[in-house]
Amino acid sequence: MIIALKELGNFSVLHGISDRQISHEDFLKRMGNAAAPIARLEQVHGGKVVKIDAKTALSEEIPGADGAITDAKGITLSVRTADCLPVLFYDPEHHAAGIAHAGWKSTREKISKNVVEAMKANYKSVPSRLLVGMGPALRQCCYEVNSEFLMHFPDSVVKMAHKHYFDLVGENAEQLIASGVSAKNIFDCGICTSCRNGEFFSFRKEKDKAGRMLSVIMLK
Ligand SMILES: [Zn+2]
Known part of the structure; x- marks a missing residue:
């Protein structure tokens, strides 16, 4: 389980400053794992999870997905973020x-x-035996939102000095705990x-100049 810092470069071809770009393949090379196939998700801000195995075509981004699972060894699952929360899951019992x-x-x-x-x-x-890692994200301290968010996340928006702040990480933690x-x-x-x-890249702070960081998990 690795999260690449901003210093390593920008993993997006669509966002941020182009001269700081690094490819997913270069990243694996630098991690000493050049041969490993890497699964990249389209990340459409939806709820779809795809299952990846040795037969899954990985040359293109997997369309429509914001989540992925695998029990195949040597395939790197990845997400790109700047403020959004990367969540990494490991099942030590079933090695998935x-x-x-x-x-x-x-x-x-x-x-x-x-x-x-x-x-x-x-x-x-078994959910209670899963190990879950949460990476860098825009936290409640800086995640000011409009009051509409109260409608979507009534338990995870706090009001301070007439402003609303969203606890993205807390909301995901609650979702996980509710799932067991x-x-x-x-x-x-x-x-x-x-x-x-x-x-760390932050879209909230850097706007269009924000690149994307990469978070990965791979089974050995
Ligand atoms: Zn903050």
Whole structure:
């Protein structure tokens, strides 16, 4: 499970400053894993989770997906983020992995829950035994939203000094716990991309100049 810092470069061809770009393949090479196929998701801010195996075509982005699961060794699952939350899943019992790109829209579509459900259905994963990692994201301290968010996430919007703030990470944690994941098995790095914009890309802070970071998980 690896999360690449801003320093390594921009993993998006669509966003950010082009001269800082790094390809997914270069990243694997630098990690000493040049031969590993990498699954890239289209990330449409939806709730769809795809199952990846040795037969899945990985030369193009997998259309329509914001989540993926696999039990195939040596395939790297990846998501690109800047403020959205990368969520990484591991089932040590059945040796299976999952990944989610959780922005507010895909969170509304229950992407974290959907990954748990997909791992249950495909690999017989027991939610309470899953290990879940949460990467850097825009946190409540910096995630100001309009009051409409209260409608979508009544339990995860706080009001402070007449402003509303959304707890994206907390909302995903609640979704996981409601799906049976044990709170003690959720490992949150606690990093806010906006507060620590020197090291992490933040769309909120950098707008169109923000590149994308890569989070990956691979079974050995
Ligand atoms: Zn912050």
